[in-house]
Amino acid sequence: QVQLVESGGGLVQAGGSLRLSCAASGRTFRNYDMGWFRQAPGKEREFVAHISWIASSVSYADSAKGRFTISTDNAKNTVYLQMNSLKPEDTAVYYCAAQSRSAYRAWNDYNYWGQGTQVTVSS
Numbered sequence: 001q002v003q004l005v006e007s008g009g010g011l012v013q014a015g016g017s018l019r020l021s022c023a024a025s026g027r028t029f030r031n032y033d034m035g036w037f038r039q040a041p042g043k044e045r046e047f048v049a050h051i052s053w054i055a056s057s058v059s060y061a062d063s064a065k066g067r068f069t070i071s072t073d074n075a076k077n078t079v080y081l082q083m084n085s086l087k088p089e090d091t092a093v094y095y096c097a098a099q100s101r102s103a104y105r106a107w108n109d110y111n112y113w114g115q116g117t118q119v120t121v122s123s
Contacts, residue, residue: 048068
């Protein structure tokens with residue numbers, strides 16, 4: 001089992017920044033790569049970013065490129081999502097997830113999920 005706990009969400013004005021954290025634990029969590037997804041009200045859960053624990057590869061959704069940065073702190077077993085230049089359309093619940101497949105952009109590629117953290121961007 002892998003346990004994931006997100007934190008760092010909140011209310012921010014457009015143009016502002018937030019850093020989300022995802023603390024991972026469990027006996028085998030290093031066997032999984034990590035992703036961030038988000039889900040706005042009435043919309044499907046969508047891919048935001050993906051990273052391996054050794055950070056050998058990262059990938060972003062087009063909506064996140066140039067504004068968001070995914071990273072890991074292996075000593076703290078934590079994955080981060082630094083979000084800059086936030087827009088109202090970034091408002092959503094953000095989820096951290098762990099996966100072991102080669103594919104990683106669909107929500108059903110992931111095995112474990114955190115509880116989510118709310119991000120609200122005001123205009």
